[in-house]
Amino acid sequence: MFCLTCFFWTAGLAALVLQKKTMALLLFGLALVVFGFYFLPEVRSELMFSRKKPLLQDKTKAGPDCPEAMSLAVQAKMTTVIGVGAVVDGNISCGQGAEIYGVLTGEISLPEGTVRILPGGRVNGNISASAIIIGGVVEGRCEGQTVTVLEQGTLRGTCCSAEFSIKPGGGFIGNAEAWPEPVSPGTREGGCAAGAVAGHRRGTLPVCLSTDGGRRDRDVFPADGRGADEEHTAGHD
Structure with missing residues (x-):
């Protein structure tokens, strides 16, 4: 997937050098789409895991203390x-x-x-x-x-x-x-x-x-x- 992104990006640069702006824009767009499909899922999963870790840590810390946290009242x-x-x-x-x-x-x-x-x-x-x-x-x-x-x-x-x-x-x-x-x-x-x-x-x-x-x-x-x-x-x- 990364190679495909590099291919479209290189082809876009070549089209831009040959002054084929329409073709260059299309190739750049394809490169960005492939880039998004390749990297965005990893970014999302990393963000999700980074959010879950503090929650799990908080629950782990609060778990054993829950019975003691109940007030006498x-x-x-x-x-x-x-x-x-x-x-x-x-x-x-x-x-x-x-x-x-x-x-x-x-x-x-x-x-x-x-x-x-x-x-x-x-x-x-x-x-x-x-x-x-x-x-x-x-x-x-x-x-x-x-x-x-x-x-x-x-x-x-x-x-x-x-x-x-x-x-x-x-x-x-x-x-x-x-x-x-x-x-x-x-x-x-x-x-x-x-x-x-x-x-x-x-x-x-x-x-x-x-x-x-x-x-x-x-x-x-x-x-x-x-x-x-x-x-x-x-x-x-």
Whole structure:
């Protein structure tokens, strides 16, 4: 191809010397066309490879560091989702939240997260989180700063919470325990386990609540923290 380019170029020069301008221009044009077909593909490929090399190098450098580059804030916002129709046997203990549309058999422990059991969802196990919202069915123990049973929700088990509310239509069958008071530094026991003992001394009450169509018998902790047995005894005195 290079020889052909030289041939056309030489013939063009000869035609120019013989003052055959038309023939010279034609030969020069053919020489340029052949030159372009011969050299341009190599130039293009070289440019393409030169562009790809820095990209590949950047990817190679960034590859191993990708897991470490993820900030803790992004990891903390991760939400575990169990989809509709999914049946999972295991525990959830990482992330900032959990949404249950399917069935989970196991424990959920998110001390600073929010757990939502959506309508149709079910959890067979204990839940510990900052906020627990029940729109499905939970069978187990719920510990959280706030526990809310929505219209279609049902909680069967024990609830230990500072703020416990049941929307009209929701149901709760089980025991309600008082949220533990702040533990002094010298006390070893803390959390809801210690609160359960304290609540038992104060009279932790069994509760059966249902707000669908009316109110059933509802036992509520007295404002002074005493149990029902203590109030009954005080009344006789």
